[in-house]
Amino acid sequence: MDGKVTIGRTAGLYIGAAVLRLAIFTLLPGIPDLLTGRVEISTPVTSFKRLQEGLFLYNHNVSPYDGGVYHQAPLFLPLFSLLPNASSYPIFTYLLYIAVDLLSAGALWKIADSGETVASALFTSPRKEKRWNGFIIAAVFLFNPFTVATCIGRSTSVFTTCAILHAIAKAVSGAPFSAMVAITFAGYLSLYPLLLLPPLVLLCYDRQRIERGIKSVIPFVATNIAVVAGIMGLLFGMSYLITGSWEFLTSTYGVQLTLSDLTPNVGLWWYFFIEMFDSFRSFFLGVFWLHLSCYVGGLTVRIRQQPLVVLTLLLGIFGIFKPYPSISDTSLFLALVPLYRHVFPLMRYTFVIAAVIMYATFLGPAFYYLWIYAGSGNANFFYAITLVWNLGQSLLVCDLMFAVLRDEWEVERPEMAGKEIRQI
Amino acid sequence: MRQFFFSFFSLISFISYSFASSSAGYHEQLVLRPLPLSALLASFNFRSNITVSEFEAHNFRFFPRSLGQIIQHAGTRELHLRFSSGRWDSESWGARPWDGAREGGTGVELWAWLDAETDEEADHKWLTLTNALSGLFCASLNFIDGTRTTRPVMSFQPEGDHIDATDANTHLLYGVLPHEVVCTENLTPFLKLLPCKGKAGIATLLDGHKLFDSSWQSMAIDVRPICPTGGECVLQTELTIDMVLDIDRSKRPRDNPIPRPPPGHELPCNTSKPYHSHDTCFPADHEANQDWTLSQIFGKYMKGTCPLTDPTVPPVCLQVPNSRSVYVSDGVLEKKNLDRVSRCFEISPDTNFEMVLPSPSNDDQVVTDALVKPETPLLYAERSFTGHGQERGGVQTILRNPSPDIEVEFIYMESLPWFMRIYLHTMSARVQGSKSDDKSLIQETYYRPALDRARGSQLEVRMRIPPASTVFLTYDFEKSILRYTEYPPDANRGFDVAAAVITILNKDESKTGRFAAYNLRTTTLLCSLPTPDFSMPYNVIIFTSTAIALAFGGMFNIMVRRFVAADEGPELGLKLLKSKLRARIGGLFAKFGKGNKTQEEQDKVTEPGVVESKE
Secondary structure (H helix, E strand, C coil), rough: CCCCHHCCCCCCCHHHHHHHHHHHHCCCHHHHHHHCCCCHHHHHCCCCCHHHHHHHHHCCCCCCCCCCCCCCCCHHHHHHHHCCCCCCHHHHHHHHHHHHHHHHHHHHHHHHHHHHCCCCCCCCCCCCCCCCHHHHHHHHHHHCCHHHHHHHHCCCCCCCHHHHHHHCCCHCCCHHHHHHHHHHHHHHHHHHHEEEEEEHHHHHHHHHHHCCCCCHHHHHHHHHHHHHHHHHHHHHHHHHHHCCCCCCHHHHHHHHCCCCCCCCCCCCHHHHHHHHHHHHHHHHHHHHHHHHHHHHHHHHCCCCCHHHHHHHHHHHHHHHHHCCHHHHHHHHHHHHHHHHHHEEEHHHHHHHHHHHHHHHHHHHHHHHHHHHHHHCCCCCHHHHHHHHHHHHHHHHHHHHHHHHHHHHHHHHHHHCCCEEECCC | HHHHHHHHEEEEHHHHHHHHHCCCEEEEEEEEEEECCCEEEEEEEEEEEEEHHHHHHCCCCCHHHHHHHHHHHHHEEEEEEEEEECCCCCHHCCHHHHCCCCCCCEEEEEEEECCCCCCHHHHHHHHHHHHHHHHHHHHHHCCHHHHHEEEECCCCCCCCCCCCCCCCEEEEEEECCCCCCCHHHHHHHHHCCCCCCCCCCCHHHHHHHHHHCCCCCEEEEEEEEEECCCCCCCEEEEEEEEEEEEEEHHHHCCCCCCCCCHHHCCEEEECCCCCCCCCCCCCCCCCCCCCCHHHHHHHEEEEEEHHHHCCCCCEECCCCCCCCCECCCCEEEEEECCCCCCHHHHHCCCCCCCEECCCCCHHHHHHCCCCCCCCCCEEEEEEEECCCCCCCCEEEEEEEEECCCCCCEEEEEECCCCCEEEEEEEEEECCCCCCCCCCCCCEEEEEEECCCEEEEEEEEEEEEEECCEEEEEEEEEEEECCHHHHHCHHHHHHHECCCCCEECCCHHHHCCCCCCEEEEEEECEEEECCCCCCCCCHHHHHHHHHHHHHHHHHHHHHHHEEEEEECCCCCCCHHHHHHHHHHHHHHHHHHCCCHHHHHHHHHHHHHHHHHHHHH
């Protein structure tokens, strides 16, 4: 585990991950389409099949946004148009998705090697010796079954994952402009990553302060926000040029905001809004979005010393409470959790969390089958398992937060390490 | 060849009738055609004309006033309304009556050309038209909203003569209600549109019990302008009812309507089989039950003729070979047509008309000629769902061109509900026997994708099928899950999907002026969507809110509280309660107790409280 990371081992890891994915793609040709159809992997805003339909319409001069199927960002259309047709030459699409996964792993490796998680600008953990190196972190990400399934299912959320990880990697390496560009891309693709902006700007600020001695925070924040707004304007302008109208805004971001497509997924929104009374629908949409964004401020203030922790916890929360979550969001959160190897001993419910997540992972598809195909169960079966899944995940988020805060507290009270504590 | 001549002659006679009638005000005609498998096709046709100047002066004469006013009010140039149910069995009954031009898919279909400057104005007029027709025909036409309305691009052409048919101010709108159950309440207003109101003439035979008991029926209302060369334009209303009656079923006595198996000696048996005896019977299906009387089939006699009808058009025609004998009431003149397979009857206005068609004599030669052989249709079409489960599926249409040497070119149109999300990139057409799809089959595609809760998807495909081949047209779709208030009361029954409309393009030079050589519609489909639990709204709101509250509470609980060692800080929870109780009990002891010693104890007990006040 603590062995030296040589170039050979690095290459071996990447090649191993690529070969695993390629083997599944080529040796089991039914698997990619099967996974693409799974509601746990493909949501209305990330599905590869919908992307293909949007692409087909785009290539045949029908606006894909003048329809109810395609809800993804316009820039995907020219990107995938450049690739050969996915149904006749799928290998190019596979290679693109594998490359994106490897890029994400590379960014994760950089984050791990920066040591930001154990020693940030304002805080150094007393347990900083006890951490995993980038090789292990990247390996955990690349061989996580959730990540592999997302890659094989060709969900477009891998692009968002990659952009978010690069934004964090650039932020910890002291390149705020690149970080802002990356997070803008993520926000452009999926909207919700824009909520990560406050902790990300703070992370950049902390790094910059060490390296260049920037004192005042307000001009720095203003510059970064201007960068994000500028890049976003540029992306929207390009999208407008590609599609020729602004209707993509309502069809991509409007669908996320209003949840007009109620296709089941692993989140909490779909069944709630199926069963919601019509007159209260807009009220609860507001409440759900407010709830999703209320964590940003609280966490950013409370864990000011470690902005990366805030980012990690927020990604965990978004994986639970965003409108169209999938296991891809969980895999992103689970990719960042091993960075906190040093606080694992402080976590209290590791076994319960692992058990609940495994339980939901195995029972989810079974219950979905009972509802949709066998007809021996009803919608409540799948709904119940999504509740369990989300409770398990929120327990993990809470527990990680507890562990991190306790770790912070033990800097003030070093004698309390290993002692029983309580919260008042 | 002989078949061809028969149909040719019947066509000539049909055209001569229509020309004769275009000048006269009103005519009606009933054509009866026995079909194989003991079925009988009855085609009622009522046609009335009005010149445009009279129409504009509100001088409606034979034209139904109620319909005329609606058409004027909604700025309608041409109107087609269909009420249909059942399925036309083209495998055994052959080509459809009127070449399929007077039938609709199951349910209600409406298409009209409206005069409007803009799309919004057209939508507004369409709303007026559907609501007015809904009231007139007691049908749910007012449910034809944006999600059920399409604007076909290739499939329909006006039947009438419009001076500026391609004008941008003429909008074609098409709406369909596949779920509508056509019944007696739609027939009654239909009969009221007739000049004789169903009190005289062939309309007296129309009875809801018989019409809606048929294997297939289609009621059609067509209003179109016709401009003869050199004459004044007339507005023509054509009301058509086609029905296929099961003769066995219709002959059931009214006082004993429950179907029971017939006793052995009444079974129609094929006596030519070698094993036929008193206890074995091979059913004689094809030619059996070809003996019937008009009153048996329709339950009553025909009451004379409508006095307003054009006397040159015979009111009743029967299409059986001339070799068969037919008995009619006194005062009825039978005229055999030149084509040798049809005859017409001229009836005086006051005669009760009855017709008896005896079963063909047992001579073998005659039996094979007892029926006019049905014409082969230009195309057979069947549509079905593929796949299983309530998540996704596919639609497969099997199109068969029976002709050995003629290629068929047609337009296939689907208007699908928005909750079927179709994936057009999966559409493929392949000829039976080949594995891969054939790009040359699909000539042109027009597709307008569905928009959630706003409009349905519209797909029009121009295809060409080579002679004597079968083509499979397939595409995938995904079933969306709806809000629980959007499901109908019987949600698990499924949702009706409208029939596909197939318009075979006219390539025949001899029939110039006609856009479609033949029309046909597939059956409707029943699409089952995933359903939520309808009894659960409160439970789901409570459970989800609880899950969110647990996460929110857990997180903010950790966020806002501080850490202390287990033995530091104020007592909380049970410990606090315990210490308070001890203090209270200690206080009681102090009151009733023994003096200074207990006072000291009490001080010790209340120590935690002291700590609290210091904090």
